[in-house]
Amino acid sequence: MRTVxxxxxxxxxxxxxxxxxxxxxxxxxxxxxxxxxxGQEIYVGPLGHRSCHLIKYFESMFGVSxxxxxxxxxTWMLEVTTSAQEMMLGVDxxxxxxRSDLYRRNKVLISELNAPRPGTKxxxxxxxxxxxxxxxxxxxxxxxxxSYWRNPAYTAIRFLFTIFVALAIGTMFWDLGTKLGNNQxxxxxxxxxxxxxxFLGFQNTASVLPVVAVERTVFYRERAAGMYSAFPYAxxxxxxxxxxx
Numbered sequence: 001m002r003t004v005x006x007x008x009x010x011x012x013x014x015x016x017x018x019x020x021x022x023x024x025x026x027x028x029x030x031x032x033x034x035x036x037x038x039g040q041e042i043y044v045g046p047l048g049h050r051s052c053h054l055i056k057y058f059e060s061m062f063g064v065s066x067x068x069x070x071x072x073x074x075t076w077m078l079e080v081t082t083s084a085q086e087m088m089l090g091v092d093x094x095x096x097x098x099r100s101d102l103y104r105r106n107k108v109l110i111s112e113l114n115a116p117r118p119g120t121k122x123x124x125x126x127x128x129x130x131x132x133x134x135x136x137x138x139x140x141x142x143x144x145x146x147s148y149w150r151n152p153a154y155t156a157i158r159f160l161f162t163i164f165v166a167l168a169i170g171t172m173f174w175d176l177g178t179k180l181g182n183n184q185x186x187x188x189x190x191x192x193x194x195x196x197x198x199f200l201g202f203q204n205t206a207s208v209l210p211v212v213a214v215e216r217t218v219f220y221r222e223r224a225a226g227m228y229s230a231f232p233y234a235x236x237x238x239x240x241x242x243x244x245x
Contacts, residue, residue, distance in 0.1 A: 140236030
């Protein structure tokens with residue numbers, strides 16, 4: 001937390017997600033965004049020295065127990081805002097916050113910050129992505145290459161299965177291409193190729209699904225961040241799959 005505090009002291013904004021921290025860690029923060037189950041805000045504002053603003057806000061509510069001397073404000077805050085406490089007191093902390101002066105001050109502050117300063121212009125970028133299209137394709141291809149290289153269980157099984165199917169089908173239809181005396185021989189040759197493609201296609205599709213399920217989350221996050229578009233990602237994924245065809 002000392003590193004985080006030093007970063008904040010340089011003028012940067014640091015957002016952290018915490019779960020019932022110690023007193024020292026909790027009091028290192030300047031502002032608190034507290035939510036109840038369901039994502040509703042119940043406190044958004046400054047902590048103050050020794051969490052005085054937070055404590056004053058909740059202790060001002062009827063029925064909320066006072067904090068004991070030396071008690072962790074983070075632990076006390078979570079204890080007095082549980083669903084059981086809401087049912088016992090017959091209140092909804094989210095509604096109380098929306099009717100509070102703190103909520104109205106936050107709304108005024110948001111309105112002030114949303115208004116652009118005189119003489120300022122909107123940010124403008126020449127393109128949606130930082131890199132050109134071809135660079136995105138190469139980056140996605142290189143990324144998929146290392147992703148497959150670091151997953152030997154997936155790649156090795158697919159290679160071994162492809163070799164096994166090739167040997168099995170090749171043994172069953174050995175020397176079939178040299179026997180084309182009638183239509184039935186031609187149908188047998190075409191049918192053997194169809195069986196190989198269909199069998200390997202189903203197997204490869206079934207084995208790639210777990211990999212795609214994991215990669216999909218990464219793709220959504222990186223595309224939302226503007227790292228690359230969907231086509232370069234598809235190019236890298238499909239190009240890397242050519243080795244299994």
